[in-house]
Amino acid sequence: MSIEVRDVHKTFGTFAALKGVSLKIQSGELMALLGPSGSGKTTLLRIIAGLETPDDGSGDILFHGENVAALRAAARHVGFVFQHYALFRHMTVFENIAFGLRVRPRRNRPSNDAIRGKVASLLKLVQLENFAGRYPSQLSGGQRQRVALARALAVEPRVLLLDEPFGSLDAKVRKELRAWIRRLHDEIHITSVFVTHDQDEALEVADRVAVMNEGAIEQIGTPEEVYDQPASAFVYQFLGNVNIFEGRIRNGRLRIGCLELPVSSPESADNQPARAYVRPHDIELARIVAGEGVRRGTVQHIHTAGPIVRVGVRTFDGSQTIEVEIAREKHQELDLRVGNVVYYRMRHSQIFVEDYSI
Amino acid sequence: MRFFAPKNNVLPGFRLAMGFTLFYLSLIVLIPVAAIFIKTAAAGWSQFWQTATSPRVVASYRLSFGVSALAALANGVFGLLAAWVLVRYEFIGKRMVDALVDLPFALPTAVAGISLTTVYAETGWIGQWLKPLGVKVAFTPLGVLVALTFIGLPFVVRTVQPVLQDLDREVEDAAASLGANRWQTFYRVIFPALWPAALTGATLAFARAVGEYGSVIFISGNMPMRTEITPLLIVTKLEQYDYAGATAIAVVMLVASFSLLLLINLLQWWSAHRGT
Numbered sequence: 143m144s145i146e147v148r149d150v151h152k153t154f155g156t157f158a159a160l161k162g163v164s165l166k167i168q169s170g171e172l173m174a175l176l177g178p179s180g181s182g183k184t185t186l187l188r189i190i191a192g193l194e195t196p197d198d199g200s201g202d203i204l205f206h207g208e209n210v211a212a213l214r215a216a217a218r219h220v221g222f223v224f225q226h227y228a229l230f231r232h233m234t235v236f237e238n239i240a241f242g243l244r245v246r247p248r249r250n251r252p253s254n255d256a257i258r259g260k261v262a263s264l265l266k267l268v269q270l271e272n273f274a275g276r277y278p279s280q281l282s283g284g285q286r287q288r289v290a291l292a293r294a295l296a297v298e299p300r301v302l303l304l305d306e307p308f309g310s311l312d313a314k315v316r317k318e319l320r321a322w323i324r325r326l327h328d329e330i331h332i333t334s335v336f337v338t339h340d341q342d343e344a345l346e347v348a349d350r351v352a353v354m355n356e357g358a359i360e361q362i363g364t365p366e367e368v369y370d371q372p373a374s375a376f377v378y379q380f381l382g383n384v385n386i387f388e389g390r391i392r393n394g395r396l397r398i399g400c401l402e403l404p405v406s407s408p409e410s411a412d413n414q415p416a417r418a419y420v421r422p423h424d425i426e427l428a429r430i431v432a433g434e435g436v437r438r439g440t441v442q443h444i445h446t447a448g449p450i451v452r453v454g455v456r457t458f459d460g461s462q463t464i465e466v467e468i469a470r471e472k473h474q475e476l477d478l479r480v481g482n483v484v485y486y487r488m489r490h491s492q493i494f495v496e497d498y499s500i
Numbered sequence: 501m502r503f504f505a506p507k508n509n510v511l512p513g514f515r516l517a518m519g520f521t522l523f524y525l526s527l528i529v530l531i532p533v534a535a536i537f538i539k540t541a542a543a544g545w546s547q548f549w550q551t552a553t554s555p556r557v558v559a560s561y562r563l564s565f566g567v568s569a570l571a572a573l574a575n576g577v578f579g580l581l582a583a584w585v586l587v588r589y590e591f592i593g594k595r596m597v598d599a600l601v602d603l604p605f606a607l608p609t610a611v612a613g614i615s616l617t618t619v620y621a622e623t624g625w626i627g628q629w630l631k632p633l634g635v636k637v638a639f640t641p642l643g644v645l646v647a648l649t650f651i652g653l654p655f656v657v658r659t660v661q662p663v664l665q666d667l668d669r670e671v672e673d674a675a676a677s678l679g680a681n682r683w684q685t686f687y688r689v690i691f692p693a694l695w696p697a698a699l700t701g702a703t704l705a706f707a708r709a710v711g712e713y714g715s716v717i718f719i720s721g722n723m724p725m726r727t728e729i730t731p732l733l734i735v736t737k738l739e740q741y742d743y744a745g746a747t748a749i750a751v752v753m754l755v756a757s758f759s760l761l762l763l764i765n766l767l768q769w770w771s772a773h774r775g776t
């Protein structure tokens with residue numbers, strides 16, 4: 143079941159939460175909606191589910207090429223996992239999961255035995271076999287999350303929508319559930335959209351990522367595409383840590399102080415302000431001057447905890463401190479101390495003039 | 501009731517608070533109630549039994565408890581509805597309506613009784629329209645029902661309102677996305693969350709109605725065996741200096757009310773502990 147969103151607008155009062163969003167999700171795909179808080183992710187998801195309607199006369203939602211704009215949520219057969227679970231507090235885990243089956247019209251409601259069997263198999267799927275009789279308040283966050291997922295899956299939805307499914311969990315459980323959801327998706331191949339504001343999560347789990355900002359989609363692509371070829375400064379910044387160097391275009395090159403970086407397209411106007419974006423791991427450090435484009439700085443701080451070592455380097459003119467990430471071995475080899483003079487070189491950078499990539 | 505402080509209580513002062521509560525309850529409730537029992541005991545069992553079971557008194561129990569229960573039921577249903585409208589809809593004059601709900605609390609009960617009687621009498625604003633339909637309100641048990649419903653109105657509205665406000669709207673969305681229609685969403689998801697509060701409200705309304713005096717005696721007409729409420733009988737006996745008779749009836753009312761309240765509380769406790 144493919145999903146297509148065409149030019150959807152949504153306004154709350156005078157506030158435009160979605161400003162013309164278009165999105166195509168292939169059948170069986172796992173798509174991540176990534177964006178900062180308030181960027182409209184939940185709103186978009188709710189519109190797809192039919193829990194919210196787009197502004198009058200704007201946009202269409204198509205499931206498998208068929209327009210579902212007129213269908214209410216109950217008729218769309220969408221599984222929705224809510225940001226805060228929204229479990230039924232007065233029902234046991236079993237009854238929560240069985241809910242979607244019990245509310246079916248009599249003629250296609252499964253028998254009690256069939257419901258029991260179905261719920262049992264779902265409990266097994268989400269690894270909560272022994273929790274059928276508990277109430278939501280007796281479960282941990284991760285367990286509630288899985289109940290919410292099982293409840294959504296019970297109705298055999300055509301599409302699965304997950305709103306920050308790992309939002310309120312600790313880092314370790316998040317990682318487990320992340321891998322688990324990917325496996326689950328590979329098993330049942332249901333078209334899924336999941337919302338997150340955690341870039342690692344999106345890049346790790348999804349087939350494709352849609353990056354949202356202020357009610358619009360900035361870029362859609364595979365995790366590699368959005369990470370390696372960000373379409374805008376926003377995407378570049380949102381997908382990881384970044385050092386920003388401000389400069390001006392001179393003769394087709396970006397000049398930052400006395401450093402020059404090549405600009406890939408030559409038609410940019412002379413003397414235009416521009417910024418170079420460099421990831422911390424795209425900066426090389428050395429104790430001696432070697433090669434071209436090397437700048438001098440002093441080590442300001444070193445954080446050695448974790449798999450990589452983060453070094454703060456103050457630029458020679460003292461205008462900014464850049465963050466550099468190097469491997470542990472490299473750090474040992476360089477034997478850096480705070481106050482040492484180091485030479486740094488940008489291995490890779492991307493230049494944006496007024497937010498557009500050139 | 502729990503007499504031992506939880507070990508890791510956030511706030512200190514459990515003993516002090518508990519002690520004060522017990523002292524306060526004794527002073528305000530237990531001692532006067534005990535006095536009633538002692539007074540009754542002094543009069544002797546046979547006299548007690550005779551007074552408490554005389555036909556006129558039994559008829560008044562039936563009216564007081566029966567009509568109070570009906571009034572509480574009516575308030576349960578319409579109070580729920582009113583709370584729903586006040587929480588879920590925006591309309592002009594909403595604050596006015598909200599304030600109006602408390603009016604039966606603020607109005608002196610005698611004033612309420614007199615105005616209700618005026619309105620529902622055969623020549624009153626509403627009474628004159630009901631008369632051709634053959635419905636008599638003032639000076640009938642129906643009149644008692646109207647008065648008791650009136651004074652009990654705020655309870656259910658005020659107990660349900662905050663619960664409804666706190667209700668997570670996403671739960672309704674979840675039900676809808678699982679295929680539930682509106683009616684199913686209401687009775688499977690919303691109602692189970694509301695009914696304990698509604699029951700509390702209806703219980704309070706019932707308790708208030710059983711003891712109500714001022715607003716009823718005007719509209720009921722106070723005909724023995726027909727529209728005489730138990731509190732009125734007590735007052736009548738007191739006026740005749742028949743203290744033993746008055747306390748005998750009071751004891752029956754007390755025991756009956758207390759048993760009912762206890763039963764409802766147990767029901768609520770049971771339902772609350774099912775979910776935790």
Ligand SMILES: Nc1ncnc2c1ncn2[C@@H]1O[C@H](COP(=O)(O)OP(=O)(O)OP(=O)(O)O)[C@@H](O)[C@H]1O
Nearest residue numbers: 154157159177178179180181182183184185186339
């Ligand atoms: N019912 C509503 N009424 C008014 N404004 C709303 C409503 N729902 C959302 N908004 C606004 O629309 C914007 C987008 O909200 P949305 O919930 O879609 O954000 P989000 O991307 O899901 O954020 P988060 O990551 O914090 O969940 C926000 O600025 C929010 O304040």
Ligand SMILES: [Mg+2]
Nearest residue numbers: 183184225305
């Ligand atoms: Mg959200």
